[in-house]
Amino acid sequence: MRTMISCLSFLLFCLAYVHEAEAKADLQSILEHQEEGATIYIPAGIYEGNFTISKEATIIGDGKVVLKPKNPKEPVLTIAEAKHVYLQNVQINAPGTGMMIKDSHHVQLSNLSMSSVESGVEIYQSQHISIEEISVTGNDRHFANKGNGIAVFNSSDIFVKNNKIDKVQDGIYIENVQRITVVGNEVENSRYGTHFMYSKDAEAYGNQFRKNVTGFMVMMTENVDFSNNAISYQNGFNGTGITLYEVKNIHIQNHAVSGNRVAISIQKSTGANITNNRFQMNQTAIEAVQSDTNLVMKNVFVGNLVNVRSDVKGIQLKENYFDDYSGIDLNDDGIGDESYAALQSFGQWMVRKPVYQYYVESPSVVLLNQIDQQTNKTAKQLLVDETPATNFEKDHAVHFQLHWPQLVVGWILMIGCIMIWRRSVIV
Amino acid sequence: MKWKIIAFTIFMCFLLVGCTEQAYEPKEMNKETDICKVCNMGIAFEDYAGQLIYKNGDYEVFDDLGCLVEFLKDVDESDVGAAFIKSADGEEWLSVEEATYVYSKDYWTPMNYGVLAFPSKDAAEQYMKEHGEGEVLSYEQLDDFQWGIHH
Numbered sequence: 199m200r201t202m203i204s205c206l207s208f209l210l211f212c213l214a215y216v217h218e219a220e221a222k223a224d225l226q227s228i229l230e231h232q233e234e235g236a237t238i239y240i241p242a243g244i245y246e247g248n249f250t251i252s253k254e255a256t257i258i259g260d261g262k263v264v265l266k267p268k269n270p271k272e273p274v275l276t277i278a279e280a281k282h283v284y285l286q287n288v289q290i291n292a293p294g295t296g297m298m299i300k301d302s303h304h305v306q307l308s309n310l311s312m313s314s315v316e317s318g319v320e321i322y323q324s325q326h327i328s329i330e331e332i333s334v335t336g337n338d339r340h341f342a343n344k345g346n347g348i349a350v351f352n353s354s355d356i357f358v359k360n361n362k363i364d365k366v367q368d369g370i371y372i373e374n375v376q377r378i379t380v381v382g383n384e385v386e387n388s389r390y391g392t393h394f395m396y397s398k399d400a401e402a403y404g405n406q407f408r409k410n411v412t413g414f415m416v417m418m419t420e421n422v423d424f425s426n427n428a429i430s431y432q433n434g435f436n437g438t439g440i441t442l443y444e445v446k447n448i449h450i451q452n453h454a455v456s457g458n459r460v461a462i463s464i465q466k467s468t469g470a471n472i473t474n475n476r477f478q479m480n481q482t483a484i485e486a487v488q489s490d491t492n493l494v495m496k497n498v499f500v501g502n503l504v505n506v507r508s509d510v511k512g513i514q515l516k517e518n519y520f521d522d523y524s525g526i527d528l529n530d531d532g533i534g535d536e537s538y539a540a541l542q543s544f545g546q547w548m549v550r551k552p553v554y555q556y557y558v559e560s561p562s563v564v565l566l567n568q569i570d571q572q573t574n575k576t577a578k579q580l581l582v583d584e585t586p587a588t589n590f591e592k593d594h595a596v597h598f599q600l601h602w603p604q605l606v607v608g609w610i611l612m613i614g615c616i617m618i619w620r621r622s623v624i625v
Numbered sequence: 626m627k628w629k630i631i632a633f634t635i636f637m638c639f640l641l642v643g644c645t646e647q648a649y650e651p652k653e654m655n656k657e658t659d660i661c662k663v664c665n666m667g668i669a670f671e672d673y674a675g676q677l678i679y680k681n682g683d684y685e686v687f688d689d690l691g692c693l694v695e696f697l698k699d700v701d702e703s704d705v706g707a708a709f710i711k712s713a714d715g716e717e718w719l720s721v722e723e724a725t726y727v728y729s730k731d732y733w734t735p736m737n738y739g740v741l742a743f744p745s746k747d748a749a750e751q752y753m754k755e756h757g758e759g760e761v762l763s764y765e766q767l768d769d770f771q772w773g774i775h776h
Contacts, residue, residue, distance in 0.1 A: 340656055341667075341669060342656050342667075342668075342669040342670065342671070367669060373737065389667060389669060395736075395737065396737065396773075411667060415666070417664065417666075417736075418773070434657075435657070435658050436658065436660045436665075436667060438665075441665055443664050443665060463665065465664075465665060
């Protein structure tokens with residue numbers, strides 16, 4: 199009996215091994231010889247090689263499909279000069295680049311997982327690319343020695359949604375791209391959450407960036423809309439929530455930006471509209487360097503060490519709420535009767551010499567800020583909000599929401615307690 | 626008399642040392658804290674970095690040659706002790722005034738300005754043989770160079 203079981207086990211092992219080996223050998227030839235537009239289900243297993251897709255196809259991993267490179271210096275999977283390729287449910291383990299898309303259009307990636315990669319997905323000269331619900335985890339080396347999670351070069355009409363990226367250089371790197379949407383992504387423990395360079399017509403909303411050097415790094419880019427992103431704890435020595443460098447026509451609204459060294463740093467930029475954001479517990483909420491005419495309106499500044507600072511002009515303040523505003527509102531219109539002076543001599547010095555940040559809230563600096571508040575109220579040209587809001591609670595309505603599981607458990611517990619109490623009383 | 630000669634010799638030595646031009650040494654980059662003075666990017670790619678050393682010993686670092694050149698335009702030349710750029714192979718710091726430069730839109734740099742530095746014209750030509758042709762530039766030509774992306 200024991201001998202029979204051993205033989206049967208060995209036979210099953212051999213069968214499984216042969217099946218996997220055949221699949222490994224066949225995957226590239228299947229990809230090459232399939233008809234245009236075919237749907238391919240890849241059986242579960244580990245496949246070793248550097249695979250190329252160059253035909254229209256839908257490729258779906260059927261179970262746990264793991265791709266490993268034969269040549270670690272080449273991408274594990276390359277989509278080249280292809281159109282209408284849909285790839286989903288595949289795992290890639292590679293020390294180098296996970297995937298490359300080149301000279302292709304209408305490619306859709308979803309439910310991919312890449313672990314321990316140097317670089318996740320690289321896209322070159324491609325159009326209409328959609329990347330959804332993929333996870334990229336890099337390695338523990340310094341970010342200077344890593345690649346990017348998702349990198350897009352010289353492309354257009356890109357959609358990057360609901361991806362999770364960790365431990366890479368830049369979570370999403372975008373260079374010379376027109377029309378890109380970045381939505382619902384999470385990037386942590388990397389250099390920049392999303393890095394725009396030389397791009398046009400971009401929007402980013404619903405993203406979460408935590409514990410990176412910078413959340414959004416936007417450089418030489420035009421026509422950008424950012425909204426409803428949560429950017430927190432970029433609090434390293436050079437940490438910033440959002441950095442704008444030579445940016446034109448950018449709208450930043452409805453953000454929660456908290457716990458950063460600098461929430462928004464505006465450099466050599468004009469025409470930024472920063473509205474309806476909440477800046478909370480940052481070392482500095484907004485700084486402007488060599489910038490001009492940027493509107494900061496209807497924002498809430500709470501618990502920041504320095505609310506606004508600038509080296510020259512750069513920022514026009516309107517109807518913002520500042521937690522350290524001490525004016526009154528006699529006519530109860532929600533706007534303070536006195537102007538708020540955000541100008542702080544010390545804040546200006548910090549722009550020029552970042553090391554001064556370590557003296558923030560020292561007694562002499564607090565005294566200096568108090569003097570600034572008194573003397574700068576009469577100044578009207580620089581960092582003065584003439585219409586400061588006295589209330590930031592825009593919505594006083596109380597929203598009720600029933601949590602049924604809690605309600606049921608609560609009732610059961612209460613009835614149980616009453617029954618136990620009654621029994622104890624009867625006894 | 627002998628002591629006077631020795632004392633005079635020592636005094637002259639000190640005087641000569643004082644007269645020699647101060648040598649400025651490039652500092653080692655710190656990836657954790659160093660950021661480009663111009664564009665604020667971290668120095669993630671040290672092989673493309675530049676640095677400027679003031680005569681008072683202060684220094685500024687740059688992530689790309691383009692940022693360094695842009696900064697040099699606005700700084701008082703009399704305050705500058707030296708400016709260095711990393712050679713294209715990342716092996717050595719070169720004086721920006723003495724280096725030979727090559728531009729190609731296909732050469733990658735952190736700001737994508739595409740200008741690399743070489744210790745000599747021969748080294749630049751050798752690089753172009755291996756990595757594709759580019760346009761050779763002198764330090765003076767960098768002043769009028771159109772920094773930006775040229776795709």
